[in-house]
Amino acid sequence: MNPLTGQIMEATLQREVFIEGVGLHSGKEVQLTCYPADPGTGIVFVRTDRGGIEIPATIAHTTPSLLSTTLTAHGASVQTVEHLLAAAYAMNLCNMVVTLSGPEVPILDGSIEPFVSLFLRAGVQEQDAARRPLYVTEPIFIGERDRYIQIYPAPALEIAYTIQYDHPAIGTQSFFYRHDREAFMYDVAPARTFGFLKDVVSLQARGLALGGSTENAVVLDDLGVLNKSGLRFPDEFVRHKIADLLGDIALIGAPLQGHIVAHCSGHKLHTALTRAILMQRHEHPPAPVHSFGQPVCPSASYPA
Helix, strand or coil, rough: CCCCCCEEEEEECCCEEEEECCCCCCCEEEEEEEEECCCCCCEEEHHHHHHCCEEECHHHHCCCCCCCCEEEEEEEEEEECCHHHHHHHHCCCCCEEECCCCCCCCCCCCCHHHHHHHHHCCCEEEEEEECCCCCCCCEEEEEECCCEEEECCCCCCCEEEEEECCCCCCCEEEEEEEEEHHHHHHHHCCCCCCEEEEHHHHHHCCCCCCCCCCCCCCEECCCCCCCCCCCCCCCCCHHHHHHHHHHHHHHCCCCCCEEEEEEEEEHHHHHHHHHHHHHHHHHHCCCCCCCCCCEEECCEECCC
16 A cells, blocks of 8 residues: 555566466366466466467356366466465455466465465565546345345445354354455465365266365365364364455455445355446445344255
């Protein structure tokens, strides 16, 4: 932020950085390099294994997929972009070229923390171009009674997220998050993705979760958590949902200001909300809104 004007400035990396790992769903080893980019570039993925096809990280390039967010352009796709994008959003990193040697961003340890560390290692530098926040001007509701997401006008980005699983290690979890970089790094980034052992066979039959293990996800059987190290937070599951939502919000391409209420939501509803937000007009900041409905989310069994 410019200390004289209070404006949010565009930012990029100070230098290129490299990381590699396995894709959660593809099971393939992927080499990933992040490069600095000029103001106005946005975040662009480049499939080096497909002749350098560029895939911009915008909502217009999302395509339907299960359990992750996928971007597609010119016949090439990149899957599971949400963790990298969440880290970039939290650090106001809006201009970057990301090259990949395969079809999926590596899952690493299943959380956003490795990407935060990667960007801190590279260094983030402000650029000589201002970013305009995107203000929500009218309430938006997407979904149905049992699974939905909504947003209200508010002077800052806030998220009230509730999940409910019929599982003894999860049950009902709620978390309120007011967005800033430090809150993200300490309260959200360490939370890992999760999945159920009973779903593995059916998911792998559909070409998903081929690279999943207790090394890169919280894995649950019918009774509890299989990871020997246990959980990083008692409510790690809902915290990771917030991280996923922030990664999907990053596809807006601007800092978002609004109060989001999510109940038993997921990537499909996240990206639908992002599209709806972009369809609104946003000329003026909204008046503060202080109270929001909190309907109860009935029991559901749905993928993380």
